[in-house]
Amino acid sequence: ANMGIDLEAGGRNKKTAREAPKSENVYLALLVKLYRFLVRRTDSKFNKVVLKRLFMSKTNRPPMSVSKLASFMKGKEDKLAVVVGTITDDVRVYELPKMRICALRFTETARARIVKAGGECLTFDQLALERPTGKDCILLRGQKTAREACKHFGLAPGVPHSSTKPYVRSKGRKFEKARGRRKSRGYKA
Numbered sequence: 001a002n003m004g005i006d007l008e009a010g011g012r013n014k015k016t017a018r019e020a021p022k023s024e025n026v027y028l029a030l031l032v033k034l035y036r037f038l039v040r041r042t043d044s045k046f047n048k049v050v051l052k053r054l055f056m057s058k059t060n061r062p063p064m065s066v067s068k069l070a071s072f073m074k075g076k077e078d079k080l081a082v083v084v085g086t087i088t089d090d091v092r093v094y095e096l097p098k099m100r101i102c103a104l105r106f107t108e109t110a111r112a113r114i115v116k117a118g119g120e121c122l123t124f125d126q127l128a129l130e131r132p133t134g135k136d137c138i139l140l141r142g143q144k145t146a147r148e149a150c151k152h153f154g155l156a157p158g159v160p161h162s163s164t165k166p167y168v169r170s171k172g173r174k175f176e177k178a179r180g181r182r183k184s185r186g187y188k189a
Contacts, residue, residue: 018055028054031124038132046134050124053084053141061085062142066110067093069101072140082127082137089113102127102137158189 021028035051038044053061064083067090073081074097081101089109096113102122106114111121122130131137144150155162158180168175179186 021055034128042133044133062144063088064142065090070097080137082139160189
């Protein structure tokens, strides 16, 4: 008897989305428990999205800097920012506005600066108590393509109209700087 595909009742199971987090972090598991309850007991779409994002892998939970947060929250000072991910500090910004933020974690310096500006750093269990339906919350997320690896994706480096970063050991004179890179050495792509 040859092996077939695993058919569940009702046909093939094509679901690939996570149903639970892969991480074994007990605190994350408790948050998932809490938000599963909220999804079941409230009909708020906000909670569904938060739960789905709690399941995500680290690359799908990109960090967000306080500077980006500040620009997104301009004019929404009375609302609460929610990020399912890390909040990082940005030394390029001199003064931060007062913000209320809920996130999975904050870097030490980011937390210190937010609190110093008169803001507040909340955790998701505090958020669930305060705003169980996500009313007046702004759900944000960081840029997924900001990580270094993404610069190497796309058209092969060296082909015309490609701005993809090559995997080079070093950026010196003798590393991928001759044929195909300059007119005087054959051609320039």
